[in-house]
Amino acid sequence: MSTVATVAEASQHLKPLISDLGLILMTAGIAVLIFKWLKQPLVLGYLIAGFLAGTHFDFFPSVKDVKSVEVWAEIGVIILLFSLGLEFSFKKLMKVGGTASITALTQIITMVLMGYLVGQWMGWKQMDSLFLGVILSISSTTIILKTFEELGVKAQKFAGIVIGSLIVQDIVAILMMVLLSTVAVSQQFSGTELVLSVLKLIFFLIIWFVSGIFFIPTLLKKAKHLLTDEMMLIISLALCLMMVILASNVGFSPALGAFIMGSIIAETTQAELIEHLVKPVKDLFGAIFFVSVGMLIDPTTLYEYAFPVLILTLITIFGQSISSTIGALISGQPLKQSVQTGMSLSQIGEFSFIIATLGMTMNVTSSFLYPIVVAVSAITTFTTPFMVKMATPFSEFLERKLPRKWLKRITRYSTNTQAIKSATNWQVVLKAHLLQIVIHTVIITAIILLSSKFVLPLVESSKFGNAITALFTIIIISPFLWALSLRRVAVKEVEILRQERRYRGPIMMMVFFRMGLAIFYIGFLLNIFFSPLVAFFALIIAIGVYFFFPKRLHRQYLRIENHFLQNLNKREIININRRYASLTPWDGHMTTFTIAKESNIAGKTLKELRMREDMGINIGFIKRGGIMVKIPTKNERLFPGDEICVIGTDAQVSEFKNYLHQNEFEPPKNVEKTEIILQQLELNKEELIGKSISESQIRERANGMVVGLERNGKRLLNPESDVILQKNDILWVVGDKKRMNKFFKE
Known part of the structure; x- marks a missing residue:
């Protein structure tokens, strides 16, 4: 009897889940057909479909188990961020350049401040205002790319600046999600906590990226002959969820873990295949996520907050346009391209929903914020194509109306800025040393912490357990210690700078600083495993051995570095080889x-x-x-x-x-x-x-x-x-x- 009751209970629980999912997909499918026919963004159709399927609209069947839909929606966020990471690639961020970075950062800083101040002006809570500022600062990648494709402007120069700005916005949005989580938990704006959160994020980003690039492409390459499309999809999603669990365990958002794993896989040679395989899954769960967003739209709330929706819509359209235009002008772009860039970035979208969801799930924002954000997004989605179309005529109007002195200054500033491209030798040297210090410091710290937390507890009860663990750890980190302290970087630029007396002192200070860091880490490691006195004598011995085998450490480090660089650059090398493959011999x-x-x-x-x-x-x-x-x-x-x-x-x-x-x-x-x-x-x-x-x-x-x-x-x-x-x-x-x-x- 108990078994029958359990089965009946399970079927009762399962039935609403299946019926709700069927209702969501049915309404999403109808919305896709209608909005495809109307040539409107599908995201908007999903939102309206969610509203119709939600509990606030009684003329259609409504979902019964909202909690289950929220679980589906959370999976949708993870898959969406994983897919976004697959399209992202850290190399793209490095190639974005100053123009897109300055444009994006100017827009984000301006809109965060403006959103926060407007929220305070309307009498909202401090946390609502803070989340509002962040929500209004992130433009919609999905809507912009679709608009560019439909209008046929993707090949124009301003489109490249816009896409570069979106890449910067995506990574900044991830950073702001971490900061908002920290603020939401502590309920205060502590500068120390925010700085520690940023440092913690940077630490884990570097470790995840370096270790991911080192191991994952090799794993996929070794198992390539065994992997069918089905297995590749399963393994890629498994890697995504593994990183989601890891990010959650160290105190970050699950979405961050999905994004990071996507960006790591984006550097592998199987990236295009995995992106192709994941796309149907992304489309499915993405539709569920956006439909679930639409389900939270409450008509009475929208009616009650019609004035804030109108105000925030105007601030989004004009604030984003003006701040992005100013950012592009500051970066040295001509007036026309700056206006085109600014007017293209005048909307909010998927990341704004995710940030609003974060505030709602952590119970730190008011219930009215979410539907207001959805309404503003829906309106600005409609206005985006018109803003892009109006950009060129409006820039021509400004050129006619602005004083000639202003136009000459803008042109002269743009020309001068474009001419300043090359970095000085000192900048090259400083950047190279900082890169060496940051990357190897993070790697060494991570290895020491992992050894002390997971290896030491297993052997500390034995007589020589501490000594063996310490020796094992030093052997592992020794190539990185050598690279941190003794590896020569930017050799050509350093030789040039040494000919000038004013640079000799700073260069020597950087070298001594790097050597001092290496000695500190050896002492730090030994102090964990031994008493201070034993650690001191062990430190002297370790330093002697360390400086006695520099060539061997050099060779070992180069092997590690070459393996990492091969994995990192393999995808580009293969693409280049494909382009040259049909050229030998030339018989066109x-x-x-x-x-x-x-x-x-x-x-x-x-x-x-x-x-x-x-x-x-x-x-x-x-x-x-x-x-x-x-x-x-x-x-x-x-x-x-x-x-x-x-x-x-x-x-x-x-x-x-x-x-x-x-x-x-x-x-x-x-x-x-x-x-x-x-x-x-x-x-x-x-x-x-x-x-x-x-x-x-x-x-x-x-x-x-x-x-x-x-x-x-x-x-x-x-x-x-x-x-x-x-x-x-x-x-x-x-x-x-x-x-x-x-x-x-x-």
Whole structure:
């Protein structure tokens, strides 16, 4: 009887969970179809679907077990942050540069202060105001990227600045989540606690990243022949949840752990595959999360707080736009690009929901804050496409209305800022020494703490347990101690600085400081395992042994470092090798084909056909009756009877020919000669050297397209538009023969 009762009880508990999940997915599916048809962001559809399925709306079936939905939503946050980490990569952050960093930090600082002050002005609690400031400071990556894609502006320069700013915002948002958790627990704004929290975060970020890059790519590589797609998905999610548990155990948000593991896997060669495999899971749980957000919208609360919603919407749109524009101007961008950047970042989204959820689950924010945030996000999601569209006309309006003195100063400041790019030798030396100190200090500290906490308790009862553990730990950290104290960094710059007397003292101080740190850590380790007197004598012996084997320690450290760098750079190396793989030997040539009347790809654009991406070929021209379309753009459409000129290697043209036959193409019977040719040109034109391919205006001025580049014996097919041209580069250009010869000989 008891077993039957237990089963019945379980079924009663399971039924609402399944029915609620079915209701959520059904409403989400309907919302996706409607908002896809309306060409609106799907996030907004999920929010409305959640509102309809929530307990505050009685005209539709409502969820019964809200607690279970909250669990699903928490899983959704973890998967969302893991996917965001997969797209993030710490290398992207390093490549973002000063422009995006200054823009993002200016916006964040301004909006946090503004949100906090407005919250206080409206009479809200201090914690509500603080969370409000952070919520209003983070723009929506999802909404911006979708808007850029729909409007076709991703290739413009301001879009690169916006995306870079979003990367900086994401990492700052993670940092602010940690700080908010600390403040929420202590219920006070203690500067010491905040500093300790930041240091703790930096410590664990470095340890997780270094150890993750060192071990995880190697693990995936060794097990590659055993891993099917199913197993790869399971292992990647297992790694994600393992880091979630680890982050939670050391006092951080589970979302932080998911984000960190995603960013570690983003550096592996399997990153694209894992991202592809995780995407359906992300879409599923992401939909559940956003629907659960919509379920918390209370119409009565929104009606009651209509005025705060209006005020915060205006502050978000104008505050984010103005602060980001000022940040871009400070970083040295021209007025037009600064305005475009600012007006693109004028919304809040997924991270704002996560931060609002954090405040609600910790019971430190008022119940009205969450629905207000959702309402502001929904409104600013609608306004984002219009803000992006209006950016260019508004910048032109400002250029007409602003005083000429202001415009000249902005232009002069932008030009001067762009010219200041190179770092001084002293900056290079200082950065290299700081990097050595921070990374190796963290690694050494982590190893000592792990040894004392987990290894020492196992052996401390034995006679020589302490001595064995201490010796074992010193052997492990000895390569890092050598790197911390004796490894030479920025050798060339140091030699230059030593010739100037004023830099000799600071350089020697840094060297002595590094050596002193190494001695301190040896003493710190020995003091944990022995009494002070024994530790002192052991310290002298350890230092003697340490300085007696520098070459061996050097070799051991280089092995460790090379393994780490290989794992870190393997993905980029493979991508570069793929690009060069089709270039040996170079046998690019031009072949002409005619589209048959019955072709099933007639009427499609070159962008839709993806010929360059899938087969590596380029279209040199399209001849349509008496009209010649030279160097067609990706939006050019193919029609029956068009004669197209294909440029590629023998293998690529052969693959393309098979593709044509499969799609009922007919080769032309009579191929007419044309002035469009594939030409090899050596770059000696001074005005082009140092410019990117796009800046050289080869397409615009010579009606030519660069399809290959040869430099120092290496060949690159289909080079990106941002590749910088160098003297004596050999360019393979397809275009009008007369115009190209005239352009390159001017």
